[in-house]
Amino acid sequence: MKITGLEAIILYSEVKNPVKDALHTYDAGTTVVTKLLTDEGITGYASSYFGRGKATASVLKVLLEQELAPQLIGEDPLFTKRIRKKLWGVADYHGVEGLAHFGISAIDIALWDIVGKSVGLPVAKVLGGVRDRVPAYAMAGWYFDTEKEYIEKCIATAEEGFKAIKLKVGRYSLENDVQRIKAAQRELGEHFTFLVDANQGFDEREAIRRGRAYEQLGIRWLEEPLIPQQKENHARLVQALDIPIAIGENYYAKHQFYDAVQAGAASIYQLDNRRAGGPTEWMEIGAITDAAGLQLASHGGGPANVNMLCAIPNAIFLETGSLKKENHMLKTQLTMVDGEVLLPDTPGMGTDVNEDYIRAHRVDG
Ligand SMILES: [Mg+2]
Numbered sequence: 001m002k003i004t005g006l007e008a009i010i011l012y013s014e015v016k017n018p019v020k021d022a023l024h025t026y027d028a029g030t031t032v033v034t035k036l037l038t039d040e041g042i043t044g045y046a047s048s049y050f051g052r053g054k055a056t057a058s059v060l061k062v063l064l065e066q067e068l069a070p071q072l073i074g075e076d077p078l079f080t081k082r083i084r085k086k087l088w089g090v091a092d093y094h095g096v097e098g099l100a101h102f103g104i105s106a107i108d109i110a111l112w113d114i115v116g117k118s119v120g121l122p123v124a125k126v127l128g129g130v131r132d133r134v135p136a137y138a139m140a141g142w143y144f145d146t147e148k149e150y151i152e153k154c155i156a157t158a159e160e161g162f163k164a165i166k167l168k169v170g171r172y173s174l175e176n177d178v179q180r181i182k183a184a185q186r187e188l189g190e191h192f193t194f195l196v197d198a199n200q201g202f203d204e205r206e207a208i209r210r211g212r213a214y215e216q217l218g219i220r221w222l223e224e225p226l227i228p229q230q231k232e233n234h235a236r237l238v239q240a241l242d243i244p245i246a247i248g249e250n251y252y253a254k255h256q257f258y259d260a261v262q263a264g265a266a267s268i269y270q271l272d273n274r275r276a277g278g279p280t281e282w283m284e285i286g287a288i289t290d291a292a293g294l295q296l297a298s299h300g301g302g303p304a305n306v307n308m309l310c311a312i313p314n315a316i317f318l319e320t321g322s323l324k325k326e327n328h329m330l331k332t333q334l335t336m337v338d339g340e341v342l343l344p345d346t347p348g349m350g351t352d353v354n355e356d357y358i359r360a361h362r363v364d365g
Pocket of ligand 1: 197199223224249
């Protein structure tokens with residue numbers, strides 16, 4: 001089999017009800033869909049997400065189509081590591097992180113989609129599966145305009161079948177955090193698992209002060225208390241606090257994860273498959289964290305993440321929004337049973353995008 005072409009498509013949509021975390025407002029979403037074509041008629045798909053970043057998506061499209069794609073034409077898509085090496089060689093002058101690694105990650109996901117489709121199996125099974133379902137939590141506790149909406153969103157997660165929820169913290173005072181957490185705990189009960197995410201909102205001293213309060217409330221993990229570059233500072237939090245520290249959604253490739261593991265920066269690493277790398281990189285990051293006795297979760301949901309978490313022994317949690325909402329874009333539907341999302345039996349990564357959705361949201365021609 002040979003790769004014959006690559007197409008990058010930009011999709012844009014306004015968010016009807018904008019949400020906020022400690023630092024950001026999400027009122028629009030831009031996605032770059034990567035399609036990798038082969039001479040055997042198999043097409044590999046991947047999606048990269050950029051929040052509001054329309055211009056950023058355009059840069060990635062140019063990078064994918066004009067700089068990375070020429071390296072792929074004529075290559076056998078089953079040689080995933082050889083292709084990754086070629087792409088690193090192209091990107092190393094401007095840096096193999098940031099947008100370059102978004103491009104490399106998208107190509108690797110699309111390659112593995114082709115690998116799975118070529119043998120008729122979900123990628124988790126091709127990689128050596130360890131489970132066929134994974135516990136999921138709902139990223140539902142955003143900052144909304146009203147307290148009423150926040151509570152409604154919390155209740156909706158329980159109604160949908162989740163047993164765990166993540167709440168945003170750090171936008172306002174510690175007292176406000178405590179009030180938000182207690183309100184969710186009152187509605188959802190003791191059997192629910194609660195996680196909090198500060199989205200890099202604190203400095204070290206404030207993270208320790210707030211982390212001690214979250215511990216008292218039985219929170220499962222404190223996510224991104226500091227900017228991700230401060231690995232030594234994170235390591236001091238790990239030492240000072242009992243609550244597990246989770247980071248990683250803003251790290252690129254195994255080397256940044258390796259450095260963080262060496263520094264002792266967290267107990268749980270959260271991989272974003274649009275940024276950290278595709279399955280090739282994930283399996284290596286999985287091995288590094290597993291060897292160090294650490295746990296792994298996904299940043300973001302969808303069938304691609306389910307495939308990866310089902311292939312990595314130390315994976316503990318899938319992050320996702322409402323499963324009903326996400327299904328408009330992708331062909332593969334996810335199913336949750338007893339708070340766990342099942343591995344779909346779709347061959348490949350499950351990343352095929354509905355053509356109707358592309359037609360409705362395409363902004364690049
Ligand atoms: Mg986060």
